[in-house]
Amino acid sequence: MNALHTSLDRTLVPAGSLLFSAGEPGDAAYLIVGGRLEVFLARPEGDIVLAHRGPGEIVGEMAILDRRPRSASVRALEDSALVAVTEQQLAHRIAETDPILCMCLGVVLERYRETVALLEQMKGAASPMPVPALRPSATDGVFAAALNTLVLEREIRSGVADGQFEMHFQPIVRLASRRLAGFEALMRWRHPQRGLVPPSAFIPVAESSGLIGDLTGFALAEVGRVLPELMLGALHNPRHIDGPLFLSVNVSGHDLAAASFPQMIADLISQTGIAPGSLKIEVTESLLMKDPERAAEALAGCRRAGLGVAIDDFGTGYSSLSYLSTLPVTTLKIDRAFVRTLLVDQTSRRIVQTVLRLADELEIPVVAEGIEHAEEADLLTEMGCAFGQGYLFGHPAPLEAAIMTIREWNVVDRSLQAKAS
Known part of the structure; x- marks a missing residue:
């Protein structure tokens, strides 16, 4: 079940709670500040685990990038703190991106969705798939910069409204x-x-x-x-x-x-x-x-x-x-x-x-x-x-x-x- 608490800067997801489910419309992606999340396909015979995500990573970006329903579900394995990236924030940046890069991004997203569709057709796939390891600490600088930008952007928007x-x-x-x-x-x-x-x-x-x-x-x-x-x-x-x-x-x-x-x-x-x-x-x-x-x-x-x-x-x-x-x-x-x-x-x-x-x-x-x-x-x-x-x-x-x-x-x-x- 969902039990989220959202403030200006953070979305807090208690352990065991769903962040979102497959098939839902995508309204935000999330930078993970703390905690651990699991990306999975829900099945009666047993969930298919696609990946684990932790601090310094992002989830939910696909539905924002290609404006299609969520392809998988995400739940918190432990209490997690996230920063939302809205569709509006991403849309502006995508519009400013080189068109060739946008085309390549579209191809990557389509290939991923094709892979997910194949997994959904699998029979007897109750055992989890291998879970990729978390990203190395070398990405911390990039993640910190992205996080600071998002927080500052949200504060600017609030600052305009508050005079x-x-x-x-x-x-x-x-x-x-x-x-x-x-x-x-x-x-x-x-x-x-x-x-x-x-x-x-x-x-x-x-x-x-x-x-x-x-x-x-x-x-x-x-x-x-x-x-x-x-x-x-x-x-x-x-x-x-x-x-x-x-x-x-x-x-x-x-x-x-x-x-x-x-x-x-x-x-x-x-x-x-x-x-x-x-x-x-x-x-x-x-x-x-x-x-x-x-x-x-x-x-x-x-x-x-x-x-x-x-x-x-x-x-x-x-x-x-x-x-x-x-x-x-x-x-x-x-x-x-x-x-x-x-x-x-x-x-x-x-x-x-x-x-x-x-x-x-x-x-x-x-x-x-x-x-x-x-x-x-x-x-x-x-x-x-x-x-x-x-x-x-x-x-x-x-x-x-x-x-x-x-x-x-x-x-x-x-x-x-x-x-x-």
């Missing part, structure tokens, strides 16, 4: 005047146990699982909500603000490839009433390289709607120059790796100078990221870089702190502070 994500804002400054020009909106995850989690820890999992669309939808909605508040704050300090503030928000290659992305942008503008020219869509070169044609189409739609398009980490990809001729770029952002070594490495300085000259010829403004020292800002200003961003001018901060930054921004104080740093 754990928030946007922080980092100042972008007009270098020549030190006036405040805008902000980059950066996502943070206020996890109930882990604290404030940076994007590098959760964005890759969100992209691989298909959850990135939910996060981007949240980010765009927040940007539309807060931009009027930032603009209002600028009205209280016009002398130190470089014209209307702009706001940059990051999107992923998955977002650009989604058919719903243009409508998402259109809804943002119509529902919030913000001026499209005050918003920039920011995307990295590495993500553009995955599907440049689709990216160009999506970004062209953003430009038609009046939004700016910023290429982040410019200079780190392999096709930087080609993007400038095929994409509707309005801003380039020089990667912080070049800025960090600008004062001590002649190669970095030449690369930055080359980018600035090229951008000047194309009339595209440049933002230098990762500025931490006044000497870096001064040199970039002399080289003709329009904008700067980095800890020298401010850390990413919640909305309330960003509004306070706008109201209290003072060009003279900032210049003196930079010289003293």
Whole structure:
């Protein structure tokens, strides 16, 4: 009989309980964290044992992969702890898999089902089949990575539903005047146990699982909500603000490839009433390289709607120059790796100078990221870089702190502070 207990992270199966039976529809596969399971064909004359599975292995994946009923039953030989992998989680990953690999996987599954069918026709097969040994410990790293990904994916989904994500804002400054020009909106995850989690820890999992669309939808909605508040704050300090503030928000290659992305942008503008020219869509070169044609189409739609398009980490990809001729770029952002070594490495300085000259010829403004020292800002200003961003001018901060930054921004104080740093 079934006697399962399921929590957010674990399915607990007491010894002797069935996890599922042959013929049932497959709604999940299971990573085995602890305990031992038996895969078998139930027969009145005696069960046919197909395999034993233990920690570091998976059961129930076949019915998810080929969307057919369970081919065998599984029960717990001892108290077992499992982590479920849902059909939705696997479907997204299979869709992203190379088609030849998918075809090979289909052949393997079909051969397995043919073997199971032959076993079902066997007569007098009451004695168990040889049971394969458990996998060696060499797979522990792979299993741990898969387990961590699944748990994190589930926590992200829960975090979106529970409102754990928030946007922080980092100042972008007009270098020549030190006036405040805008902000980059950066996502943070206020996890109930882990604290404030940076994007590098959760964005890759969100992209691989298909959850990135939910996060981007949240980010765009927040940007539309807060931009009027930032603009209002600028009205209280016009002398130190470089014209209307702009706001940059990051999107992923998955977002650009989604058919719903243009409508998402259109809804943002119509529902919030913000001026499209005050918003920039920011995307990295590495993500553009995955599907440049689709990216160009999506970004062209953003430009038609009046939004700016910023290429982040410019200079780190392999096709930087080609993007400038095929994409509707309005801003380039020089990667912080070049800025960090600008004062001590002649190669970095030449690369930055080359980018600035090229951008000047194309009339595209440049933002230098990762500025931490006044000497870096001064040199970039002399080289003709329009904008700067980095800890020298401010850390990413919640909305309330960003509004306070706008109201209290003072060009003279900032210049003196930079010289003293």
